[in-house]
Amino acid sequence: GGTDEQIARARPILMCMGNELVEAGGPGMGIRVKLINNYMSIALNALSSEAAVLCESLGLNLDVAIKVMSGTAAGKGHFTTTWPCKVLKGDLSPAFMVDLALKDLRIAVDVARETGAPLNMGIAAESYYAAASQDGKGRQDWSALLNQVRQQAGL
Numbered sequence: 001g002g003t004d005e006q007i008a009r010a011r012p013i014l015m016c017m018g019n020e021l022v023e024a025g026g027p028g029m030g031i032r033v034k035l036i037n038n039y040m041s042i043a044l045n046a047l048s049s050e051a052a053v054l055c056e057s058l059g060l061n062l063d064v065a066i067k068v069m070s071g072t073a074a075g076k077g078h079f080t081t082t083w084p085c086k087v088l089k090g091d092l093s094p095a096f097m098v099d100l101a102l103k104d105l106r107i108a109v110d111v112a113r114e115t116g117a118p119l120n121m122g123i124a125a126e127s128y129y130a131a132a133s134q135d136g137k138g139r140q141d142w143s144a145l146l147n148q149v150r151q152q153a154g155l
Contacts, residue, residue, distance in 0.1 A: 001029030044077075047121040054108070057115035078143065087143035098145065099138035102129040 001024040002010070014021050024030045051074075055065040066075075073081040086095065105126050112119040132138070132148035 001025050001031065001033070002027050043121070050112075050117070050119050050121050054112050054115070054117045054119065057117040058111070082141075082143045083146065086141050087146045092137075092140040092144045092147075094139060094141045096142045097139055098129060098132045098142050101142040101145075102126070102133055102138070105129055 003026070006027070007021075007023060011021060022033075024033045051069070052062055052065075055062050069075045082095070086092065105122060109119050109122050109126060112122065128145055128148060129142075131152070132140075132145055135148065135151070137144045137148060
């Protein structure tokens with residue numbers, strides 16, 4: 001982020017660090033996007049670590065599990081898979097319902113408890129999905145979780 005002049009001056013240096021420069025807006029906007037990108041990457045690393053430990057605690061081959069998950073929203077992320085064709089377009093018709101996601105999440109958390117694998121990220125996610133279900137979003141697409149979090153933020 002920055003003024004046009006600031007971005008033009010910084011472009012040669014920034015292009016040494018990557019092959020694309022995305023202009024985030026005015027001054028301060030780039031650091032905000034960076035903060036959120038780092039937050040998401042760090043949280044996803046924790047979630048991925050929990051998932052890997054759960055795989056191992058269940059005796060799964062981690063390489064096989066990673067190969068399976070890499071082709072799904074778990075590996076590709078919702079910004080590029082489910083959100084663009086669902087919640088970001090206002091389409092909450094269920095491809096996978098919030099209530100089914102909550103059921104599956106609860107099963108995973110229960111199995112993790114039985115094996116001793118920590119699922120702190122899963123427990124946090126469970127609270128979001130449970131709130132969405134209780135607020136009447138249970139039969140909506142699971143991408144409706146974005147609207148639940150927006151609602152909790154007062155947006």
